[in-house]
Amino acid sequence: MKAYRLGPLLADSGDILAKLNQGITVITGNQRLAHVLHQHFDQAAVAGDAKPWLTPDILPWNSWLQRLWEEALISGAFSEFGRLLTPYQERAIWQEMIASDLSFQPMSRTAFQVQKAWQLLQEWCLPQNESIFQYNDDSRLFWKWQSFFQRICRQKGWLSIACLPDQLRHCFAREALQAPNELVLTGFDELTPQQSVLLETLDRLGCKVQWLQLKPKNSQIARITSADNRQEAILMARWVRQKLEHHPEAQIGIVVPELSSHREVVTHALDEILIPQIFHPGHSNQERPYNVSLGKSLGAFPLITVTLKLLELFKPTISLQDVSLLLHSPFIAGWEQESSARALLDVRLRETGEPRVSLDTLHYHASKTNRSYACAVLEKKFDMLRTWLQTCPRKDHPGQWVQHFAQLLKTVGWLEGYRLSSDEYQTVEAWHALLAELATLDWVTGEISWSAALSQLGQMTGERIFQPQTGVAPVQVLGPLEAHGMQFDHLWIMGLHDGVWPPSPQPNPFIPLPLQRKNELPHSSEQRELSVTRRLTQRIITSADEVIVSYPQRNGEEALRPSPMIKDFPSLAVESLLVSKIVSWRDTVHRSAQLSEWLHDPAPSLAQTTTSGGSRIFKLQAACPFRAFAELRLGAGPLGGIQIGLNAMARGNLLHRIMEKVWDRLDSHEQLVALPDTQLSTLVLDQINAAITEIAPHYPQTFTRRFRAMEADRLHRQVLSWLDLEKNRLPFRVIEKEKKYEWVVGTLNIQLKVDRIDEIADGCRLIIDYKTGEAKASQWFGDRPDEPQLPLYSLISTENLAGMAFAQVRAGQMAFSGVTIEEGILPGVKSHEKLPQTREIGDWPQVLAHWRAILERLGDSFCRGEAAVDPKQYPATCTYCTLQPLCRINELTLLDEADAEAGDKGNES
Ligand code: SF4
Numbered sequence: 001m002k003a004y005r006l007g008p009l010l011a012d013s014g015d016i017l018a019k020l021n022q023g024i025t026v027i028t029g030n031q032r033l034a035h036v037l038h039q040h041f042d043q044a045a046v047a048g049d050a051k052p053w054l055t056p057d058i059l060p061w062n063s064w065l066q067r068l069w070e071e072a073l074i075s076g077a078f079s080e081f082g083r084l085l086t087p088y089q090e091r092a093i094w095q096e097m098i099a100s101d102l103s104f105q106p107m108s109r110t111a112f113q114v115q116k117a118w119q120l121l122q123e124w125c126l127p128q129n130e131s132i133f134q135y136n137d138d139s140r141l142f143w144k145w146q147s148f149f150q151r152i153c154r155q156k157g158w159l160s161i162a163c164l165p166d167q168l169r170h171c172f173a174r175e176a177l178q179a180p181n182e183l184v185l186t187g188f189d190e191l192t193p194q195q196s197v198l199l200e201t202l203d204r205l206g207c208k209v210q211w212l213q214l215k216p217k218n219s220q221i222a223r224i225t226s227a228d229n230r231q232e233a234i235l236m237a238r239w240v241r242q243k244l245e246h247h248p249e250a251q252i253g254i255v256v257p258e259l260s261s262h263r264e265v266v267t268h269a270l271d272e273i274l275i276p277q278i279f280h281p282g283h284s285n286q287e288r289p290y291n292v293s294l295g296k297s298l299g300a301f302p303l304i305t306v307t308l309k310l311l312e313l314f315k316p317t318i319s320l321q322d323v324s325l326l327l328h329s330p331f332i333a334g335w336e337q338e339s340s341a342r343a344l345l346d347v348r349l350r351e352t353g354e355p356r357v358s359l360d361t362l363h364y365h366a367s368k369t370n371r372s373y374a375c376a377v378l379e380k381k382f383d384m385l386r387t388w389l390q391t392c393p394r395k396d397h398p399g400q401w402v403q404h405f406a407q408l409l410k411t412v413g414w415l416e417g418y419r420l421s422s423d424e425y426q427t428v429e430a431w432h433a434l435l436a437e438l439a440t441l442d443w444v445t446g447e448i449s450w451s452a453a454l455s456q457l458g459q460m461t462g463e464r465i466f467q468p469q470t471g472v473a474p475v476q477v478l479g480p481l482e483a484h485g486m487q488f489d490h491l492w493i494m495g496l497h498d499g500v501w502p503p504s505p506q507p508n509p510f511i512p513l514p515l516q517r518k519n520e521l522p523h524s525s526e527q528r529e530l531s532v533t534r535r536l537t538q539r540i541i542t543s544a545d546e547v548i549v550s551y552p553q554r555n556g557e558e559a560l561r562p563s564p565m566i567k568d569f570p571s572l573a574v575e576s577l578l579v580s581k582i583v584s585w586r587d588t589v590h591r592s593a594q595l596s597e598w599l600h601d602p603a604p605s606l607a608q609t610t611t612s613g614g615s616r617i618f619k620l621q622a623a624c625p626f627r628a629f630a631e632l633r634l635g636a637g638p639l640g641g642i643q644i645g646l647n648a649m650a651r652g653n654l655l656h657r658i659m660e661k662v663w664d665r666l667d668s669h670e671q672l673v674a675l676p677d678t679q680l681s682t683l684v685l686d687q688i689n690a691a692i693t694e695i696a697p698h699y700p701q702t703f704t705r706r707f708r709a710m711e712a713d714r715l716h717r718q719v720l721s722w723l724d725l726e727k728n729r730l731p732f733r734v735i736e737k738e739k740k741y742e743w744v745v746g747t748l749n750i751q752l753k754v755d756r757i758d759e760i761a762d763g764c765r766l767i768i769d770y771k772t773g774e775a776k777a778s779q780w781f782g783d784r785p786d787e788p789q790l791p792l793y794s795l796i797s798t799e800n801l802a803g804m805a806f807a808q809v810r811a812g813q814m815a816f817s818g819v820t821i822e823e824g825i826l827p828g829v830k831s832h833e834k835l836p837q838t839r840e841i842g843d844w845p846q847v848l849a850h851w852r853a854i855l856e857r858l859g860d861s862f863c864r865g866e867a868a869v870d871p872k873q874y875p876a877t878c879t880y881c882t883l884q885p886l887c888r889i890n891e892l893t894l895l896d897e898a899d900a901e902a903g904d905k906g907n908e909s
Contacts, residue, residue: 008188008213013487016212017044019184020056027064029187032293032478033485034058037186039472061195065161068168068177077176078167082157088437088460089444090160091115093152096445097145104141112463117142117510118149122162123192124519126511135512142510169198172205179205186212187485189535214487216542222572223562224550229262229495232552233269236492238579239548240475241273243490244289245580252475253488255540257500259294259479266477266494267292274475276585285421290475293482295467298434301427304461306331310412311405311457313385314392314450317356317701320349320642333413334377344373350640353647356701359386381412394449399439401453406435423468430466480536483543491544497551501563502526502533537565548577603629603865610749615789617750621858621866622784623877626887629867638882646702646711652772654695654711655809656738656755658719659770661687663734663756673727681720688715714811722809725816728827732758732766741796746856747863754793756807760825764802767793775806777818777829781837783854784872790818791851798848805829819847 020026020041028034037058045053059067072078085093095111098104120126133143153160159167171177179202185191188211191199199209226232236254243250256262270290271278278286298304306329309322326332327342335342348365349357359382365371366379388411392404409415420428438457448456476486495501506523507516516524523529541547549566553559583591611617613632620628630636641647646654665683666672675683692712696703703711736757743752756768769775769790779787790804805818805826816826821844823831832838838847869887871877878889 008211010215011212012215016186017041024182024184025057025180026184026186028060029484030482031060032482033187034060036486065164069164072171072177077171081159084159085161086437086440089441092441092444097148113508114142114145114510117508118146119162120508120511120521123194124521125193126515126519132512132515138509139512165194165198169201172201179207182208184210184212189484217545219542219544219547221541221547221569223566223569224548224572224574224577226550226552228554229265229552232494232550233265236494237269237273239577241580241582242578250489253491253544254477255480255483255493256495257480258495262495272584273582279585289473290477291470291473293478295465297462298430298464298466299461303331303424303427304431308458310409310414311454313359317358320355320357323349323357331415331418333381333416338375338377341373341375345375347639348373353650354699354701355642355644385411395447397447398441398445398453402435402439426468434460434464480540483540488544490546492548493540494550496549496563496566497560498563499560501565502529505529533565603867605865606863614750614752615792617862618788618792618855618858621862622788624871625866626869627881627883628862630883630886636883636886654691655772656770657691658688658715660737661691663737668733669729669731684719685716688712718809718811722814725814732760735759743796746859748859760802764800765797766802767804768807771806771808772810775808775817788855792855794848795852
């Protein structure tokens with residue numbers, strides 16, 4: 001059935017207010033228009049003489065239906081229905097039905113789409129004929145599910161809200177409900193067949209139904225082109241400011257077709273230009289002169305995001321990312337006194353290298369009273385939570401889960417001592433309302449698990465669009481549909497490029513496409529989108545005296561064209577548009593910048609020359625003195641990353657420990673080659689298992705049984721492969737393993753841990769350092785060596801040193817890389833006479849002396865406080881350094897480029 005058009009009558013707002021004054025019910029096409037009409041009515045009443053006045057009867061279509069349902073229920077007209085299902089209850093029924101259908105693999109939005117299809121089926125009075133739904137697999141499934149849904153509803157006496165208009169129509173027709181005398185509809189672009197039939201029935205029963213549309217204005221329209229949507233939004237905001245400066249009483253509308261995607265850009269531009277002071281610390285809650293029609297999903301509000309994460313504490317583990325969010329949240333008791341300690345606790349947890357954290361682990365670290373990251377309040381709350389969780393059932397009804405959720409939040413001190421802002425107060429109210437809705441799922445689901453209840457709640461918070469109420473504002477930011485029934489003095493419609501206006505069709509996948517197109521269902525075809533967009537555009541551009549339409553020319557790299565709906569409007573140059581010249585907050589800050597001369601200003605010298613950092617001091621000082629200073633003296637550095645499985649450091653430590661254990665048992669090359677392969681294999685596997693047993697308690701979430709077996713297998717193959725290489729060496733004895741040294745390099749006292757020292761046949765020594773990544777001896781040379789670790793170790797034993805080498809223990813790339821005093825000491829390693837870098841320096845003692853000089857210079861400069869921002873090779877050295885915000889190398893580079901450009905210009909002139 002096609003949409004019946006009652007035929008709107010043109011009216012002005014005075015006509016609608018007159019109807020309201022007569023006590024006639026006005027039904028609006030959306031919630032927002034009902035709100036606006038209430039405001040207009042109140043303003044008119046305040047301005048007039050009639051005081052006090054009655055509350056006008058204005059309500060959106062669905063609320064009107066709901067009211068009729070209640071009336072019908074009270075009058076006994078609906079004896080066959082016990083309950084009207086809420087949308088969430090209906091969704092839960094669809095979800096359960098779809099999940100139990102083993103012939104189908106549902107996706108996250110399947111239930112939503114199926115519910116929407118059911119709604120369309122009713123609203124557009126589509127033929128309920130099974131043969132039509134044999135169109136494809138999806139429509140066949142839908143037919144099966146909807147038949148089942150109808151059967152359940154009949155058995156249980158439930159009424160779907162999508163069927164309510166039809167049932168009300170029957171009630172009116174058999175006079176079980178009394179038809180009103182008169183009804184006014186406003187803010188509708190079209191009526192669905194289901195709405196039309198209901199209204200026709202009322203009409204036949206003597207109800208005077210009028211569909212009013214505001215008379216179009218004789219608008220002045222201009223088209224503006226902007227470079228991108230940010231520039232478009234700023235220009236719009238300046239234009240709004242100019243209007244408000246000259247006409248503070250003006251009603252201004254901003255219409256944005258894709259408001260949900262552009263909301264942040266638009267509101268940020270309005271804040272920046274209309275209320276720049278909002279960016280001052282402590283002013284973020286300032287009242288705004290604009291109102292946004294479209295709220296955000298409730299789950300996107302920080303308060304609710306944190307609340308949902310808190311409820312996840314019921315799970316055995318939660319992700320480190322979520323823990324981090326909780327630790328930085330002010331909504332949990334004790335945050336004011338513990339915020340610093342909680343930040344340090346976050347750092348500590350990241351250092352553990354586990355991507356997921358249990359409540360026990362959280363409690364354990366928070367309770368370390370002798371540590372900077374100890375959090376007494378949190379520890380107490382977590383302790384109480386652990387006790388309470390033991391008493392909590394595994395399965396329960398949704399209504400009971402609401403109680404348990406409330407108890408969990410109370411136990412962890414949710415919002416304890418926190419002062420809610422007005423917006424947050426409303427957010428909490430919306431949260432409680434949603435919990436009440438969750439509790440009503442008791443009717444439709446049985447007992448469910450905590451995670452199922454939480455998943456329902458998460459889905460509901462994601463779908464519930466919420467907007468805290470604000471006072472009357474002169475500027476309204478709206479989507480095209482919400483702009484219906486509203487008129488303005490000035491209106492800006494932005495973002496009108498051909499990619500979104502008209503939008504692309506999005507037919508419902510569960511209703512046969514030919515059926516949708518034949519009945520002209522919403523979003524079913526390009527023709528339908530085009531005609532609706534044309535009608536919407538015409539309505540919106542005639543709703544104000546002055547109208548600006550605009551579009552951005554680019555979206556990132558993508559070039560955009562104006563929508564065909566606006567391309568014929570007269571174009572206006574940006575320079576000709578009257579806009580406020582106010583300097584934005586950002587520009588004010590930039591313009592107030594004062595350059596001061598930068599002097600060489602070293603950091604204070606090290607107070608004590610004994611310091612931690614080991615060989616990393618030399619490595620960082622060589623790469624960039626500022627990095628060495630910032631990381632090793634200031635303690636600046638990135639937060640630990642979150643990684644699945646063992647991180648690189650843990651893998652390295654594990655390999656070192658295994659090698660240490662293996663050589664504890666083998667001792668020498670002679671024993672290695674003498675041991676039969678099977679025994680060697682068993683020996684290595686035993687040492688691997690022993691090392692894993694030592695390390696596993698530090699990574700309880702990572703070392704599952706399966707991971708442990710996989711890791712042991714990988715290491716077994718890797719270590720045996722390495723030992724094959726060692727078998728090909730000349731005889732040696734491993735005389736030191738993981739030994740610590742205290743050493744003086746120039747003015748610096750440091751501690752070093754050498755992985756391994758071997759003694760070869762002539763009594764000389766080889767220093768060996770294990771690496772699991774790629775390692776090259778070529779990185780040891782130059783005034784600023786990339787890897788000074790082994791040259792540094794060479795200082796420990798220069799007398800009888802025969803060479804040093806990285807032992808690269810890496811699958812498929814097992815190799816030694818280093819330098820020796822003579823050829824043949826280590827497989828694949830050249831002597832100093834053959835290696836180009838050492839040959840240039842001189843004989844072996846000269847090579848060692850050369851390294852000593854370089855390392856002493858680096859150590860001395862670190863001690864003296866040399867901390868210049870001087871990367872060895874920009875930008876390569878900076879690629880994996882995270883200190884850019886601190887050293888501001890990027891700004892220095894920009895200044896250098898500006899200087900060079902200025903120099904070039906000077907030379908040209
Ligand atoms: S980013 Fe570059 S210049 Fe800055 S500290 Fe790191 S290495 Fe040095």
